[in-house]
Amino acid sequence: MINGKILITGGAGYIGSHVVRHLINEGISPSDIVIFDNLERGNIEMIPKEVIFEKGDLQNKDDIKKIFLLNKISYVIHFAAYAYVGESMVFPEKYFENNVCGGLNLLNAMIENNVKKIVFSSSCAIYGNPKVLPIMENNDKIPINPYGLSKLMFEEILKWYDKIHGMKSICLRYFNVAGAGDGIGEKHEPETHVIPLLIQASISENEFKIFGDDYKTPDGSCIRDYVHVSDLADAHYKALNYLISKNESNQFNIGNGNGVSIFTLIKKVEEITRKKVKFVLQQRREGDPPILTSNSTKANEILNWKATKDINDIIKDAYLWESKKI
Numbered sequence: 001m002i003n004g005k006i007l008i009t010g011g012a013g014y015i016g017s018h019v020v021r022h023l024i025n026e027g028i029s030p031s032d033i034v035i036f037d038n039l040e041r042g043n044i045e046m047i048p049k050e051v052i053f054e055k056g057d058l059q060n061k062d063d064i065k066k067i068f069l070l071n072k073i074s075y076v077i078h079f080a081a082y083a084y085v086g087e088s089m090v091f092p093e094k095y096f097e098n099n100v101c102g103g104l105n106l107l108n109a110m111i112e113n114n115v116k117k118i119v120f121s122s123s124c125a126i127y128g129n130p131k132v133l134p135i136m137e138n139n140d141k142i143p144i145n146p147y148g149l150s151k152l153m154f155e156e157i158l159k160w161y162d163k164i165h166g167m168k169s170i171c172l173r174y175f176n177v178a179g180a181g182d183g184i185g186e187k188h189e190p191e192t193h194v195i196p197l198l199i200q201a202s203i204s205e206n207e208f209k210i211f212g213d214d215y216k217t218p219d220g221s222c223i224r225d226y227v228h229v230s231d232l233a234d235a236h237y238k239a240l241n242y243l244i245s246k247n248e249s250n251q252f253n254i255g256n257g258n259g260v261s262i263f264t265l266i267k268k269v270e271e272i273t274r275k276k277v278k279f280v281l282q283q284r285r286e287g288d289p290p291i292l293t294s295n296s297t298k299a300n301e302i303l304n305w306k307a308t309k310d311i312n313d314i315i316k317d318a319y320l321w322e323s324k325k326i
């Protein structure tokens with residue numbers, strides 16, 4: 001049973017803010033939720049008024065140490081990171097500094113304060129170009145971009161912190177997260193994620209860029225596995241309960257299991273928004289694998305987690321959010 005304060009790094013961001021609401025809906029007192037965020041890529045209006053908010057930067061050791069002095073933290077859910085594959089191919093140093101070194105400051109502050117339970121936002125980007133599909137947790141892990149490597153490095157660090165310090169972690173390897181709910185949704189500046197970009201293109205009649213139509217896939221465009229942010233939020237609640245009851249480290253893929261190509265997404269967005277999407281074909285982007293689909297059986301069997309929403313629900317909810325109707 002969850003009993004004690006939960007530190008949520010990156011809780012003003014897209015996924016973190018949905019998880020915060022989900023935890024409150026599951027009965028966790030807002031006064032037991034401490035959000036730590038530098039607001040560089042998050043939004044203050046996504047933070048519920050009743051929770052504790054501490055502004056600070058993970059790359060500043062004193063900022064994160066202070067949180068543990070001010071609050072008696074029992075568990076950590078760690079979202080704070082940079083999360084753009086494309087940006088990581090231009091500025092890899094930013095990804096290693098923030099996602100690895102910043103994360104280390106957090107782990108060290110946890111050890112100093114005897115906090116030994118963490119749920120970590122990992123990514124399917126750790127698998128690189130998968131040889132076997134759908135991807136299982138024991139697939140090869142050969143990232144093809146610095147973002148994916150930063151996540152894999154952090155997973156490896158967590159393994160050693162378990163062995164040596166007894167810190168227990170659950171790594172949730174998300175596939176493509178999308179959708180909206182609970183009155184909030186995705187709000188990135190700049191937006192790089194495909195579903196909000198497609199919906200924005202359909203509403204504004206701007207052109208949507210397709211990066212590559214010559215992949216070895218049935219229609220030539222990239223195939224991804226989209227998981228609804230509210231399903232993902234539930235995975236965090238279940239992962240934290242598992243961590244507390246079993247006190248063991250583990251790793252889980254969190255995806256829908258269904259691959260959707262970019263051209264299929266365009267058709268679905270057009271059906272739901274009833275507007276045409278103008279698109280333009282561009283070169284492939286470096287660091288983009290052709291297909292990423294998840295086998296999430298392990299999360300189903302061990303965490304009792306399953307995706308409940310499909311791509312149509314995701315697009316409908318994202319459209320409602322983008323049209324500010326939620």
Ligand SMILES: NC(=O)c1ccc[n+]([C@@H]2O[C@H](COP(=O)([O-])OP(=O)(O)OC[C@H]3O[C@@H](n4cnc5c(N)ncnc54)[C@H](O)[C@@H]3O)[C@@H](O)[C@H]2O)c1
Nearest residue numbers: 010012013014015038040041042057058080081083121177
């Ligand atoms: N969105 C996806 O599809 C996806 C997929 C796989 C993994 N992830 C991971 O999930 C996590 C959350 O993703 P998101 O889409 O919500 O991103 P986001 O950018 O919306 O949220 C990240 C939050 O962390 C904060 N942050 C970043 N660096 C910080 C630092 N040094 N100190 C304090 N706060 C900092 C940002 O201000 C932001 O509020 C990330 O770790 C990301 O890598 C996301």
